[in-house]
Amino acid sequence: MKQVTVISGKGGTGKTSITAAFASLANNAVLADCDVDAADLHLILKPRVLESTIFHGLKIAHINKDRCIGCKKCYELCNFDAIDEDINLITEACEGCGVCAYVCPVDAITMVERESGIAYISETRFGPMAHARLNTAEEASGKLVTVVRNNAKMIAQEKKKELIIIDGPPGIGCPVISSLTGVDLVLIVTEPTLSAIHDFDRILGVAHYFHLRAVVCINKYDINTENTKKIESYCNKKNIEIVGKLPYDSVVTDAMVDEKTIIEFSKGEIAERISKMWTKITGKLFN
Amino acid sequence: MIISIASGKGGTGKTTVATNLALSLEGVQLIDCDVEEPNANIFLNAPIHERKEISVDIPKIDKTLCDFCGKCSEFCMYNALAVVPTDILVFPELCHSCGGCKLVCPWNAISWDKRVVGLIEHGMADGLDFYHGLLNVGEIQAIPVIKALKRRITRDKRVILDAPPGTSCPVIEAVNGSDYCILVTEPTPFGLHDLKLAVEVIRYLKIPFGVIINRDGIGYRKVEDYCQKEKIPILMKIPHSEKIANLYSNGIPFVTELPEWRQRFCDLFNKIQAEVKK
Numbered sequence: 001m002k003q004v005t006v007i008s009g010k011g012g013t014g015k016t017s018i019t020a021a022f023a024s025l026a027n028n029a030v031l032a033d034c035d036v037d038a039a040d041l042h043l044i045l046k047p048r049v050l051e052s053t054i055f056h057g058l059k060i061a062h063i064n065k066d067r068c069i070g071c072k073k074c075y076e077l078c079n080f081d082a083i084d085e086d087i088n089l090i091t092e093a094c095e096g097c098g099v100c101a102y103v104c105p106v107d108a109i110t111m112v113e114r115e116s117g118i119a120y121i122s123e124t125r126f127g128p129m130a131h132a133r134l135n136t137a138e139e140a141s142g143k144l145v146t147v148v149r150n151n152a153k154m155i156a157q158e159k160k161k162e163l164i165i166i167d168g169p170p171g172i173g174c175p176v177i178s179s180l181t182g183v184d185l186v187l188i189v190t191e192p193t194l195s196a197i198h199d200f201d202r203i204l205g206v207a208h209y210f211h212l213r214a215v216v217c218i219n220k221y222d223i224n225t226e227n228t229k230k231i232e233s234y235c236n237k238k239n240i241e242i243v244g245k246l247p248y249d250s251v252v253t254d255a256m257v258d259e260k261t262i263i264e265f266s267k268g269e270i271a272e273r274i275s276k277m278w279t280k281i282t283g284k285l286f287n
Numbered sequence: 288m289i290i291s292i293a294s295g296k297g298g299t300g301k302t303t304v305a306t307n308l309a310l311s312l313e314g315v316q317l318i319d320c321d322v323e324e325p326n327a328n329i330f331l332n333a334p335i336h337e338r339k340e341i342s343v344d345i346p347k348i349d350k351t352l353c354d355f356c357g358k359c360s361e362f363c364m365y366n367a368l369a370v371v372p373t374d375i376l377v378f379p380e381l382c383h384s385c386g387g388c389k390l391v392c393p394w395n396a397i398s399w400d401k402r403v404v405g406l407i408e409h410g411m412a413d414g415l416d417f418y419h420g421l422l423n424v425g426e427i428q429a430i431p432v433i434k435a436l437k438r439r440i441t442r443d444k445r446v447i448l449d450a451p452p453g454t455s456c457p458v459i460e461a462v463n464g465s466d467y468c469i470l471v472t473e474p475t476p477f478g479l480h481d482l483k484l485a486v487e488v489i490r491y492l493k494i495p496f497g498v499i500i501n502r503d504g505i506g507y508r509k510v511e512d513y514c515q516k517e518k519i520p521i522l523m524k525i526p527h528s529e530k531i532a533n534l535y536s537n538g539i540p541f542v543t544e545l546p547e548w549r550q551r552f553c554d555l556f557n558k559i560q561a562e563v564k565k
Contacts, residue, residue, distance in 0.1 A: 009324050011297010011452040016477065037455040038295050038481040058364060079386050092459050092492075097364055097385030134455055136487045141455045142427065170297035170452050171323035174427035194538035195302065195326040202324060205424035224536040253505050256476050 001156050002285045003164040003183040005034070007207075009199030011170035013189045014219040017252050017262060018274065019167040020044040023126040024263035025278045030161045031124065032152040033131040034145045034179040035169040036117065044259055047122030047129045055132065055147055057116030057140030058096030063089055067108035074100035074109060092137040116140055119147045121155060128155045145169075145178035163285065172206045180207065185285055186214040187243070192227030200231070204240070215241045215284065217277060220248040243284075244277030246270055288563060289446040290556075291320075291465035293489070295481030297452035300471045300501035300525065303535060305449035306330040307542045309415055311552035316444040319419035320461035321451040322405060322432040329538040333410030333417040341420070341435045342401040343428065344384045348375050352396035359388035359397065380427060405432040407439070416444065429457045437464075445556070454484045459492065466563045468496040469522065475506035479513060486519065495562060502527040523555055 006019045016035070023031050023045060033041040061082070063074075068087055075083045078100055082093035101109040117134040130151035132144050152164045168179040180186060186207045190200040200216075207214040216235055221228045228245070235242050247270060255265035263271050292305045302319070306327055309317040319327035346359070346368065353375055360368040360375075367382040368375065379402050389397040405422040418439050420432040429451070437460075440446055450461040462468055468489050472482040482498065489496045498514055503524040514521050525531065534541045542548045 010326070012299060012473075037453040037458075038297075038484055040296070040477040040480055043476050043480055077386065077390070079384055092456075092463070095383055095385065097383060097387050098362065099385050099387045099390060102362070102387065102390060136454065136484075137459055137491050139456045141453075171321075171429075171457075172424060173323045173422060173429045173457065175455075176323075177425075177427055191536075193536040194329045195535075198326060198329060199324040202424060209425040223532060227536055250505065253475055257507050259476065 001153070001162060001164065003166060004185045004187060004281060004285060005166040005168050005179050005183045006187045006189060007168040007176065007180065007203055008170060008189045009172060009203035010196045013191045013196055014252065015189050016040045016167055017256060018189055018217065018219070019165060020261040021263050021274045022165050022278055023124070024261040025275060026126070026163060026165060028161050029127055029163040029165050030152045030156045031127065031129040032148050032164055032166045033129070034148055034166050034175065036132045036134045036144045036148065036175065037141050037169065039131060039133065041167050042131055044256065044261055045124040045126065045129060046259065047120070047124045047131065049120050049122045051121040053119045054115050055117040055119050055144050056113050057138060057143055058114065059098070059111040060091065060094050060096055060114040061089055061100050062110050062112045063087060064108045067106050069106055071105060073103045073105065077103050095139060117144050119144065119151060121151055127161070128159060130155060142174035142178040145175045149178070172202050176206065177210070180212060181210055183212060185281065186212050187217060187281065188214055189217045189219055190231060191220045192218065192224040192231060194227065197227065197231060204238070215243045215281070217244040217246065218242060219246045221245040222247045243280045244273055246273050288467070288560060289440065289448060289465040290559060291448040291450055291462040291468045292471060293450040293458055293462050293468055293485055294452055294471045295454055295485035296472065296477055299473045299478060300499070301452070302326045302330065302449055303501065303541070304469060304471050304499055305447050306540045307548065308552045308556065309447050310540050310542050311549040312445055312556055313414070314445055315447060316416040316441050317447045317449070318436050318439065319449045320433050320436055321449060322420035322422045322429050322436070323451060323457070325419040325421060327449050328410070328417065328419055330540045331412045331415065331417055333412035333415065335408045335410045337409040339407050340403045341405045341407060341432050342403045343382070343431050344386070344399040345379045345382045345402045346377055346388050346397045347400040348377065349396045349398070350375070352394045354394060356393065358391045358393065362387045362391045404428055407432065407435050409439070416441065430460050433457060433460045454488045458488065462489070462494065463492055465494055467559050468494045469499055470496055471499045471501055472510055473502045473506065474500055474508065474510045478506070479510050482510065483513070486517070497522040497559070499523045499525065501525045522558065523551065
């Protein structure tokens, strides 16, 4: 079984539209949306949920005010500023370490399970999908990404799927690293803007840090041909293959509004270029 | 006054709004809190004259005192310590610096080591007080870097915080405590879906907020319908324009080329200020 993650560093470069198009093109794949705090892939793939499991992230402190004697030890020792001076818990700051419960002399604090989100296993018109929803103001998105990836692997084994296509989150931090570790190929989607180029450099650093093979897609390459040349020469210098260059096309937004993949929506140039890119990617994964 | 700029979805124009707003006003402190992918200084080119490494505490074990009892690893919720019969291992990248291991150790065998996770930089650009942070590549914990940035807030200035995308911990750390939040979105299904998530977070944090629609003209009208229904003010619409997109791609804040927008950003600020003082 192979795994490919679509990533970008900078948000809004077209990861999800491209991943959805790949879903259209892949024959025997499981889809995994690892952008658990702002997931969008389901808006196009319209999954029918077969199974949902509550995700318990980190635990959370629960303060029994009737027992509290106001010694403030918990307030003094919490390194996350999650307890205020009047000994109220600041839910969104608590990282569930358990120090407060440990130091409380009267056992007024207990660590309890915390519902941090829901993980889904679903069916789409392109095959099975693993995805999730992190609850409002919750922590541990990296852990939830791991749950999604494990679900995807489980489905792939059960249904004898040969490939997992992962839509990654923006950034370079915790959930991104969870989306990347151990995959066979990383597709970095960038665009010819100075911001995206800057972010491309950092996400490439992350891919290299974890010894992952990376290839590049330049989206909207025609909005600034000078910058596209910069990306090309940079990739050339670093010996990174550019597997696709996609033009700016309003069809991408039109397809999204119509809740279809670009491949379903259009037979035009951009659809053709994505197909070619997909052939290259599968060639790299399976040859 | 502190105004934070957030979005849910990435790439909707947070940094565009943050930098153009900052350049249209006087007495501004702009802090780029997207420490994973900071972009504001691409538009400001503020010369950096101060750099500070940000480190977190990680446990350092004195193995002459440790008897490998395992209490620390049992306590650690993050699996950052592993004790085997004759040794103890620390996994620094998993440590959240809660301090629990040191508290539970019966032999005082644990002290603190510093581990650098990123840095913050300070610069000035035409009177604009600028900060940003950079999480080191391969690090998972953006929070300590964001916290360090927020300690530099100068309250009597007009503080603008550029937040990271998403809705989870780094966003909350960045926007929490601000007087007003601008949510930047685009009029597409992804934009709307993630806007709704961002609205949930900002309402949860009880911060007054309004919406800016960027790339107005693409996609559909449902974002406006949603805002109307939810009684969320639409503060500004930035049109989908080749000129603006091109300036963005070259790292040029569009108010420098389209000066009529300076007044619009000033009006926006005044509107927000009036709203906050209410």
